[in-house]
Amino acid sequence: MSDQVNGQPDDRATPDGELAGAAPWQSPGPQNPPINPYDTARPSRPAEFNPWEQPDRRPHEADPARPGDYFGSHGANQGPALPPGAIPPPPSGQQNQGWGWDSTYPPHGQGSGGFPGGGAFGAGPYGAGPYGAAPQYQAPPKPGVIPLRPLGLGEILDGAFQACRRNPLATFGIAVLLQAVVALVTVLLIGNVLSSFEVFEARNPTPDSIIGAFASLGVFASVAGVVSAVALLVLQGILVIPIARAVINQRTSFGQAWRLARPRFLSLLGFGLLSFVAGLVGLVLLVGISTLAILGLDEYSVVVILPLVIGAVVLMVWVTVKLVVAPAALMLEGTGPWTSVKRSWLLTRGNWWRTFGIVLLTSIIVSIIASVISTPLTFAVSLIFGFSSTSSTAPDALASLPILVATQAITALFTAIGYAFQAGVTSLLYVDLRIRREGFDVVLMREHEQAASGRTDVLPGGTASFGHRPDDVG
Template identity: 85%
Template sequence: MPLPPAGYQAPPKPGVIPLRPLGLGEILDGAFQACRRNPLATFGTAILLQAVVALVTVLLFGNLLSSFEVFDSPNPSTDSLIGAFASLGVFASVAGVVTAVALLVLQGILVIPIARAVINQKTGFGQAWRLARGRILPLLGFGLLSFGLGTVGLALLVGISALAIAGLQEYSALLIIPLAIGAVVLMIWVSMKLVVAPAALMLEGTGPWTSIRRSWSLTRGNWWRTFGIVLLTSIIVSVIASVISTPLTFAVSLFLGFSTDASTAPDALDSLPVIAATQAITALFTAIGYAFQAGVTSLLYVDLRIRREGFDVVLMREHERAGTVPSDILPGGTGAFGHQPGGPA
């Protein structure tokens, strides 16, 4: 291993990462270390939000199972069938909205303890929520804006497809298939361009639209690197969560299945204990995975600002000013020693 040149001085590392452009391993390790140092603010917040999602899912699924009992009758009425499919639509819509909101809020709140860990500041559960509460509404506004833009894009895709079917008929697939593939590619590209927008919104105090522009600017020239890190993190989290949670879920389902009275007729609602238990296990490991992913995204934001704006100098100054005394400092723009983008470093 070659020795560093004479006079070389290692970059400072006040917190979980060295203050210089980061490598993949440093981002992954820094996210894990930040979560480990602030377990209640990171894992606790993630588990709380996932518990809400799991509870809503179980309650909605219980109602859905009751509605689907109509299929057990020999001659179900049309109104009963419509009601069953309406319940399915409500379940999918409400569960999807609750999950999306929980993930967005989680990603936004966890930016705070992760960023503070960069300058060696610990964050408690209540402190994280207190520092984030003033930014929750703008964060939800960002979510609504993103949803609106996505809805407009989907409407355009559906409209063009309908016109193609009407005009080209049997040849419409020649236009619709490439169009659908292009739409998926565009969605992935835009998602990566906006991946650090919640971090910018939470730390810099920007509005929804400004945070989109900030993310767009920060990821310029780093799209493939950002995509690779996000994709690799998602794969790692999915594999680990599946390997751990699948055997536990199977064991719980088997245990509860043997615990039920086999002499009674099976009823849809009898499966609710199994559903609740499996949802609890899934929510636990999903929450841990989401916390780690949010940590990676937060450090990716810090890394991009270091590369484009010399943010490492600002972070070092904020660490020195904060000292070892616990404070409410938010690195990035809204804290007592925060750096406004474009301002003097």
């Protein structure tokens, strides 16, 4: 039986009286009678199966997207059903803002859309999103000749050269002056030494003349050694000042270096005396033990003496490296001789091999450069004065005196330059050790700012309230 709609039969009605297109939430009425829940469906004949027929689409499958459509056959800008609480996409024709859907694809080669604020992948800077830019690497500050961080070998060598180049009078000038004093003392003593050699050339020298000649040689060696050691110690202490001030970008004049170093001269000489006494005690012990071994063991004494000598040399090198930055600590921290020894001992703890390698390499470099330059000059001077002395009637000792003076002057010049460079390396090694152990870079940065504000006599480390204070060492 079929229903009548406007006088016409309605074929949409089902046998149960329900409209085929009626929704379950429509209210019952003449056109939509209620359904009896206890009424069971009548069995129907199963549909015939055709293996060549295309299977029906599943409900979740949609038609392929067409240009202008939004995901399938849902109509323009309609889209699929959204879950409860979801934010609907923006209407068609409006530009996407922030988070949202994008109905268009970017042109080929521009990449896909990225996160907000970041643009396409690879099109914008990394970290430009809503959380701010990623932290960038910043090089440590370098107010002077070195960067304020733990230093490498190349930075120490380059910093020493740059510091000497920026302060030539306060480094090379002082070094040449002190070496000139040593050379002058050496030349004045050479005449006495040459007269001693004339005693040995005599046919029948008396015992008194031989003893006097040996005594003069001993006095010459002692005086020359003491003068050279004191000059080297003073030079090493004074050169710490212009090198350290170059770290905070402060230039140092010749007179300023002497003025800043003058209050520390007595402490510096005290450190030199302490080192001399320690070395003398070690030498006396070595000679005494060797003498006892020779007297007691006779032919087997070499077995005892040789290990003793090797051990003494190793011990001397070890102690020398441990105390290599003591003059720098004494000059910059205002400490006494013994306190500077303890400071150097503390700073080189755990860095002995590195310190030894840098000092040894610097000594080798300086020796090679000085030899390469001074040897040809010395040979040329010897040839010049040698030809001029062949026509002279003066004694051999006086004839060779100009050669000795010229040779000594050339040697003193290049030795002074080498000492200045070595003192620069030692000073920067002290700064590096303090940066590694005590955060000395913070102090240097603060003192650089103080020096830039008008203070011209700043000594790095002298105003340190961060890191080491001299009274902390007991």
